[in-house]
Amino acid sequence: MDELKVKALAKINLGLDVVRRREDGYHEVRMIMQTIHLFDQLTVKKIEKPEITIHTNMSFLPTNENNLIYKAAKLMMDNFDIEGGVDVDLKKRIPVAAGMAGGSTDAAAVMYAMNKMFDLKASREKLMELGVKIGADVPYCIMRGTALAEGIGEELTSLPPMIKCPVLIAKPSISVSTKFVYENLKLDENTVHPDIDKIIADMKSKDLGAVCRDMGNVLESVTIPNYPIIDDIKKKMVSDGAVGAMMSGSGPTVFGLFDDKKTAEKAFASMKESGLAKQVYLTDIYNTRWS
Numbered sequence: 001m002d003e004l005k006v007k008a009l010a011k012i013n014l015g016l017d018v019v020r021r022r023e024d025g026y027h028e029v030r031m032i033m034q035t036i037h038l039f040d041q042l043t044v045k046k047i048e049k050p051e052i053t054i055h056t057n058m059s060f061l062p063t064n065e066n067n068l069i070y071k072a073a074k075l076m077m078d079n080f081d082i083e084g085g086v087d088v089d090l091k092k093r094i095p096v097a098a099g100m101a102g103g104s105t106d107a108a109a110v111m112y113a114m115n116k117m118f119d120l121k122a123s124r125e126k127l128m129e130l131g132v133k134i135g136a137d138v139p140y141c142i143m144r145g146t147a148l149a150e151g152i153g154e155e156l157t158s159l160p161p162m163i164k165c166p167v168l169i170a171k172p173s174i175s176v177s178t179k180f181v182y183e184n185l186k187l188d189e190n191t192v193h194p195d196i197d198k199i200i201a202d203m204k205s206k207d208l209g210a211v212c213r214d215m216g217n218v219l220e221s222v223t224i225p226n227y228p229i230i231d232d233i234k235k236k237m238v239s240d241g242a243v244g245a246m247m248s249g250s251g252p253t254v255f256g257l258f259d260d261k262k263t264a265e266k267a268f269a270s271m272k273e274s275g276l277a278k279q280v281y282l283t284d285i286y287n288t289r290w291s
């Protein structure tokens with residue numbers, strides 16, 4: 001096999017809580033991670049020279065060692081006996097720096113592809129163990145599906161699959177720095193923490209209404225006052241029929257969950273027309289794990 005096309009799937013957070021700030025500056029989190037069927041398309045090719053080359057449709061993305069694709073390919077070449085190198089073509093659709101683990105999922109996809117193409121026979125667990133060296137979200141992107149992420153996001157527990165439903169994604173044209181969000185997060189007795197265990201119980205009982213009622217993202221307490229457009233998008237999704245809407249990760253992407261495809265399609269068209277968001281996608285929950 002000299003060439004492999006792979007989908008690098010995005011994630012949303014159905015719950016995001018920050019438990020505490022550690023002495024080393026990292027934050028301890030409890031997050032419910034969920035894969036959705038919005039993806040970057042990667043074409044990975046074997047090349048003779050032991051090099052890593054990257055091409056992408058997004059001119060502002062790095063194509064050198066700063067791209068997580070490069071880091072992933074290098075990690076595989078350093079850890080396994082690989083002859084030659086790889087050329088990767090990235091068709092980016094996932095909003096960048098937007099709370100959807102776009103870079104991490106590209107890294108995961110390259111690791112998966114190289115494992116197959118070079119017949120390395122590394123287990124999923126082994127790839128996950130290596131992937132954390134690139135970033136805390138990479139092991140989850142290798143695992144996929146519904147999972148609880150704890151620690152700094154790298155301690156994963158697989159959860160029963162989330163109810164399949166249409167998901168509307170809207171990313172406004174603002175940039176939100178993850179660093180700014182965490183630095184400005186106030187953790188005190190007034191902080192409203194989402195009840196992550198309750199959301200998990202709602203998912204287990206397949207109750208979409210309850211999931212939407214209980215879902216919460218503690219980081220909205222920083223982003224919404226600073227970027228009111230996030231709340232405008234959430235409100236529009238709900239008034240257009242979403243059962244619930246919330247910001248993913250540290251934002252600014254907002255997702256809406258729907259119990260009916262027709263309503264979701266109308267909300268999708270209306271969001272595009274509104275001009276509130278620069279990138280708008282209609283997709284759904286994706287639960288198949290990587291084989």
Ligand code: ATP
Nearest residue numbers: 066067068096097098099100101102103104106249
């Ligand atoms: P979060 O971790 O909050 O979900 P994010 O994953 O949405 O954030 P990315 O899309 O991964 O954020 O982008 C973060 C930064 O990483 C960007 O500024 C970009 O320049 C850099 N980057 C490196 N490689 C990639 C890649 N393959 N895709 C996207 N961004 C990349």
